[in-house]
Amino acid sequence: MQIFFTAGYQATSQQFVVEPAIWEEELQVPQYGYIVDANDNVWVQTTAGTQVTGISRPDFEASTVGATISGDGGCSWTNYGPVIGPWVQHQALQQPSIVFDSNNNLQLLNVSELTTGATSPTWATARGVTTTDNTVSNAWLCLGPNQPGAQNPSDEITSYTGDIGIPEQFKIAIMILAAHWYYNRELVVAGQAGTVPFSVEAIVQANRVYDFGPLPS
Numbered sequence: 001m002q003i004f005f006t007a008g009y010q011a012t013s014q015q016f017v018v019e020p021a022i023w024e025e026e027l028q029v030p031q032y033g034y035i036v037d038a039n040d041n042v043w044v045q046t047t048a049g050t051q052v053t054g055i056s057r058p059d060f061e062a063s064t065v066g067a068t069i070s071g072d073g074g075c076s077w078t079n080y081g082p083v084i085g086p087w088v089q090h091q092a093l094q095q096p097s098i099v100f101d102s103n104n105n106l107q108l109l110n111v112s113e114l115t116t117g118a119t120s121p122t123w124a125t126a127r128g129v130t131t132t133d134n135t136v137s138n139a140w141l142c143l144g145p146n147q148p149g150a151q152n153p154s155d156e157i158t159s160y161t162g163d164i165g166i167p168e169q170f171k172i173a174i175m176i177l178a179a180h181w182y183y184n185r186e187l188v189v190a191g192q193a194g195t196v197p198f199s200v201e202a203i204v205q206a207n208r209v210y211d212f213g214p215l216p217s
Contacts (some may be wrong), residue, residue: 003092023057028051029051029052029054030045030128032044032128033143037060039060041080041082043069043079044143047074052071053075060079064074066080067079080097080098081098083106084099085100087116089102089116089133090118093116095113096109097109105145107142109141118132118134121133123142124140124142127144128143131145
């Protein structure tokens with residue numbers, strides 16, 4: 001049984017889609033692609049070109065920061081440790097260090113040590129492209145979007161979509177309406193007229209905004 005419905009409201013915040021950075025067998029991984037192990041360590045695929053993982057997951061959790069695992073199909077992985085947080089001005093860093101930038105991309109420290117600048121750099125957004133920070137060329141290497149990891153791919157959801165800011169009353173109204181449609185699935189009901197439950201109408205009317213002005217950009 002499937003229930004299809006359309007609902008909407010004027011969004012006040014962003015939508016997001018998350019794809020976890022998890023290891024999977026026979027997965028195509030580009031150079032500087034990464035996965036996250038159960039210890040939150042970021043493993044970067046360092047072999048040039050797009051490589052394919054093997055059929056058996058390496059024991060990432062048994063390795064220490066700085067370790068390299070080869071022979072996972074064509075992939076070679078290097079452990080660069082956990083993400084330390086957002087980029088911060090005037091911060092003294094040493095390899096290995098990974099931060100996330102203002103675009104929510106992971107950036108890998110690409111020099112042995114660095115004191116970050118007074119202002120946020122103009123970040124490279126493409127994987128494998130470097131960024132200058134505090135006049136130091138090639139200071140950071142972009143690893144792509146900041147993604148969560150999971151230890152067991154088969155036991156974890158592979159993606160989800162979230163809507164931030166949906167009024168709780170609308171969630172209740174949608175569930176009421178879905179339940180109504182479930183119990184009244186026929187196009188024609190003999191001897192009675194099908195109507196939307198009054199509680200749904202009341203919730204919608206209470207939150208409806210009658211404004212014919214332009215929407216904010």
